[in-house]
Amino acid sequence: xxxxxxxxxxxxxxxxxxxxxxxxxxxxxxxxxxxxxxxxxxxxxxxxxxxxxxxxxxxxxxxxxxxxxxxxxxxxxxxxxxxxxxxxxxxxxxxxxxxxxxxxxxxxxxxxxxxxxxxxxxxxxxxxxxxxxxxxxxxxxxxxxxxxxxxxxxxxxxxxxxxxxxxxxxxxxxxxxxxxxxxxxxxxxxxxxxxxxxxxxxxxxxxxxxxxxxxxxxxxxxxxxxxxxxxxxxxxxxxxxxxxxxxxxxxxxxxxxxxxxxxxxx
Amino acid sequence: xxxxxxxxxxxxxxxxxxxxxxxxxxxxxxxxxxxxxxxxxxxxxxxxxxxxxxxxxxxxxxxxxxxxxxxxxxxxxxxxxxxxxxxxxxxxxxxxxxxxxxxxxxxxxxxxxxxxxxxxxxxxxxxxxxxxxxxxxxxxxxxxxxxxxxxxxxxxxxxxxxxxxxxxxxxxxxxxxxxxxxxxxxxxxxxxxxxxxxxxxxxxxxxxxxxxxxxxxxxxxxxxxxxxxxxxxxxxxxxxxxxxxxxxxxxxxxxxxxxxxxxxxxxxxxxxxxxxxxxxxxxxxxxxxxx
Numbered sequence: 023x024x025x026x027x028x029x030x031x032x033x034x035x036x037x038x039x040x041x042x043x044x045x046x047x048x049x050x051x052x053x054x055x056x057x058x059x060x061x062x063x064x065x066x067x068x069x070x071x072x073x074x075x076x077x078x079x080x081x082x083x084x085x086x087x088x089x090x091x092x093x094x095x096x097x098x099x100x101x102x103x104x105x106x107x108x109x110x111x112x113x114x115x116x117x118x119x120x121x122x123x124x125x126x127x128x129x130x131x132x133x134x135x136x137x138x139x140x141x142x143x144x145x146x147x148x149x150x151x152x153x154x155x156x157x158x159x160x161x162x163x164x165x166x167x168x169x170x171x172x173x174x175x176x177x178x179x180x181x182x183x184x185x186x187x188x189x190x191x192x193x194x195x196x197x198x199x200x201x202x203x204x205x206x207x208x209x210x211x212x213x214x215x216x217x218x219x220x221x222x223x224x225x226x227x228x229x230x231x232x233x234x235x236x237x238x239x240x241x242x243x244x245x246x247x248x249x250x251x252x253x254x255x256x257x258x259x260x261x262x263x264x265x266x267x268x269x270x271x272x273x274x275x276x277x278x279x280x281x282x283x284x285x286x287x288x
Numbered sequence: 289x290x291x292x293x294x295x296x297x298x299x300x301x302x303x304x305x306x307x308x309x310x311x312x313x314x315x316x317x318x319x320x321x322x323x324x325x326x327x328x329x330x331x332x333x334x335x336x337x338x339x340x341x342x343x344x345x346x347x348x349x350x351x352x353x354x355x356x357x358x359x360x361x362x363x364x365x366x367x368x369x370x371x372x373x374x375x376x377x378x379x380x381x382x383x384x385x386x387x388x389x390x391x392x393x394x395x396x397x398x399x400x401x402x403x404x405x406x407x408x409x410x411x412x413x414x415x416x417x418x419x420x421x422x423x424x425x426x427x428x429x430x431x432x433x434x435x436x437x438x439x440x441x442x443x444x445x446x447x448x449x450x451x452x453x454x455x456x457x458x459x460x461x462x463x464x465x466x467x468x469x470x471x472x473x474x475x476x477x478x479x480x481x482x483x484x485x486x487x488x489x490x491x492x493x494x495x496x497x498x499x500x501x502x503x504x505x506x507x508x509x510x511x512x513x514x515x516x517x518x519x520x521x522x523x524x525x526x527x528x529x530x531x532x533x534x535x536x537x538x539x540x541x542x543x544x545x546x547x548x549x550x551x552x553x554x555x556x557x558x559x560x561x562x563x564x565x566x567x568x569x570x571x572x573x574x575x576x577x578x579x
Binding site (some may be wrong): 024025028029031032033035036037039040042043045046049058100101102104105107108109112113114115117120123124126127128129130131132133134135136137138139140141142157158160161163166191216219220222223226227237238241242245246253256257260261263264267268271272275278279282283 | 291294295297298299301302304305306307308309311312313314315316317319320323373376377380381383385386387388390391392393394395396397398399400401402403404405406408409410412413418420423452456457460461463464484509512513515516519520534537538541542547550551554557558561562564565
């Protein structure tokens with residue numbers, strides 16, 4: 023009895039939860055006269071996707087987002103690995119204070135420091151560039167924290183054995199630490215890519231041309247234009263924007279959920 | 289390796305990250321305080337020191353107070369419900385319900401979608417006259433209502449969207465915690481004759497307390513950080529009814545270009561986040577010690 027009730031409740035909630043997305047799919051694959059008429063015989067069409075693709079430079083936005091996400095991820099992996107290695111395995115003056123200062127970023131996120139970071143980008147003369155969107159996020163306190171915790175669990179003997187064989191510090195890092203921390207890198211990478219693929223507020227502030235706008239900003243510019251674009255086309259554009267992440271999620275569901283568990287916050 | 293070399297190597301490894309952190313986290317935080325004490329520079333008039341004038345203006349700015357109040361209501365509306373739902377979802381997904389693979393997929397999907405994109409879908413849901421919600425209430429014979437255009441319901445709509453977006457994300461932390469509870473605890477309680485509800489209330493829930501605290505702090509931070517959907521759905525309206533603090537900063541800083549006042553507002557937000565930080569710090573410390 024309780025089991026049946028729970029199952030019903032679980033399914034009801036799940037259906038409520040997929041409904042918005044299911045609706046977007048419905049509207050996107052049917053002609054606009056069917057966007058609120060749910061007739062099973064409604065003709066299917068891809069015209070909405072075509073119209074959306076041609077109405078705004080989505081191809082360029084895709085390139086921009088892919089570049090942005092790659093730039094941030096590569097920079098994060100390099101910077102966080104080096105910093106985490108220093109915190110995990112080196113004794114140096116001011117280390118604990120430096121670590122506390124790194125953790126400050128967990129609370130004072132770049133998302134909040136819009137005004138001053140905008141001023142800095144303007145002074146550097148790099149407004150409206152992919153670099154300007156990415157810079158504040160490259161030294162990720164969360165990445166440093168996560169990798170430091172992981173590096174600390176790696177036995178010192180492995181480190182020492184490699185050094186006895188004549189490996190230098192960076193070689194030890196590359197040959198011993200990085201391979202052993204692989205699952206953590208995958209987790210952090212997935213979370214970082216999803217976060218920056220979806221990020222919006224800072225990108226809309228620092229970009230103002232097609233040359234640097236990522237997908238999220240492009241979608242907003244497209245759907246807020248007062249040209250009476252119909253809902254079916256907006257839904258198609260919305261799905262286009264989310265498609266790569268959504269498909270990756272559907273294919274690697276378990277990996278995604280585990281990564282978010284592992285690397286939870288940003 | 290001698291000790292001087294260790295010192296130098298340590299700092300060299302840290303240097304690149306430290307430079308970027310200082311430039312884009314510590315400097316702007318300090319600069320926020322500094323610039324909030326000056327006037328906004330204009331083309332024909334450079335910034336001058338004005339002391340606490342920006343803060344005095346803030347104290348008399350009804351929109352600031354309303355944004356702060358809205359933010360409080362937004363937090364109170366989103367946090368308890370999304371945490372409760374997250375826990376419920378986790379219990380269901382962790383249990384032996386039929387089709388739990390699908391349930392987990394359904395609950396978690398909003399997490400990977402861009403807020404800006406789902407806000408577009410929800411916008412249509414709430415649209416007057418031909419929106420989905422209107423169609424449903426119309427079928428039930430209820431009067432027409434402009435959900436996002438009315439001061440009474442606009443913030444509530446944003447709360448619903450936020451809960452929908454967040455609950456699945458918080459679910460996975462509960463799920464991880466539930467899976468870490470040793471099954472023999474539950475068996476022992478059941479042998480003692482405890483009902484499932486008692487087991488949950490007396491065994492499971494107390495064991496989940498650290499997770500609840502962790503999720504709570506994250507939910508608080510999110511309620512001050514998430515404004516993407518406001519840009520799409522209401523732009524802070526009608527009549528500032530949905531303006532949250534960060535959205536107001538965005539408006540002041542990048543629509544009215546009053547950077548000094550925006551700095552003063554940012555400082556208030558930083559103080560609020562700082563309080564959340566103190567709570568989380570105490571918790572993170574404990575978590576590290578437990579490992």
